[in-house]
Amino acid sequence: MKKDNTIKLTLLDFAILCLIQNQPLTGYRIRKMFEETALGSYSSSPGTIYPALKRLEKFELIEKITQENTSKMHFKITLKGIFNLKKWFLKPIEKEDVEKKVPELLLRFGFMETLIEKKDRVHFLHSFKDLLVNYIANLERYYQKESNNMPLHGKLAFQYGIDSNITTLEWCERSIEQLKSN
Amino acid sequence: MKKDNTIKLTLLDFAILCLIQNQPLTGYRIRKMFEETALGSYSSSPGTIYPALKRLEKFELIEKITQENTSKMHFKITLKGIFNLKKWFLKPIEKEDVEKKVPELLLRFGFMETLIEKKDRVHFLHSFKDLLVNYIANLERYYQKESNNMPLHGKLAFQYGIDSNITTLEWCERSIEQLKSN
């Protein structure tokens, strides 16, 4: 019996689980995915990936398998891995996520399609949207009050923050429509 | 005589230098700035800030001073610190910065106003813009070719990447105008 069964995983760990949720991959393939695809923001160096795979294996979230034809070693997600991935996908979105962890939210959304029901995926976007509306209002309120004391570059950088959150909000709205009409 | 006079600094180190470039601050004030202002993406925990201050002091980029009236200890940027900050502000923007390090570029832009001449600040934005145009074209080319093989969520997440880069591009263009008319 374990005292603490909560497993603490990094964003990279989840990204790896996402990648292999549908098909087993070799460590090298995983590295190349991070290096060459749109997932480029995650480290692909061997000193990061191999220790991460070891970690995930230790937690029994992935397992080594050997494919008959090629005899090469692949990593496959386990049931426990699927369970943890699902839990992560469905975790309620917090204020803090919207303010500081948008890339993580996008990773979750981008890979939840096969494991999560449509109504929960739509709910994810609605929740994301609602928090964004609130956050943008706060940013605009702050800007109204403080912008006269800000230097030009400060103002522009702050404006960038508002702009990019509005873009995210509009993306949420369009994505909700896309999901509904699907 | 030192063999290697290149000082390797983290993004947090630069953020601290940015904050104190105009007025000395206590360690606590610096922490609060990261915690409460728009700079919230940088860690504000004491275990991060105080070691960073020690690091910067070791490199002689900041120094401790005591203000007469309050007798409290403040950190002040040194000439060497100013020099390194300026060098960082003026570093040419690379392809990789635009693809993976936009927050760093925004930090540089947001705090370069007092130390960098206007023509160089405009050049920064132009260079940023040009690299974005190219990156967005690549993303769109990729999307055109691959989107039919992508699952819905993959497409939407990828579209988010395109959208947010277009927003950044438009922000660059507007900011160039703002700088010019100033």
Place this chain on the structure above:
DNA sequence: GTTGCCATGTAAACTGTTACATGATTTC
């Protein structure tokens, strides 16, 4: 006079970076 904020730190555990190292397989 106690609650809360100002203020500064340390220690352990963990993650990630960089560089090194090795060997198999594929391609020209």
Place this chain on the structure above:
DNA sequence: GAAATCATGTAACAGTTTACATGGCAAC
């Protein structure tokens, strides 16, 4: 047969997180 790519790792180092720890000062 050489070069490039596939493939898997290790070691040293640096930075971050989390938790712990302490004490002064101000406000109510």
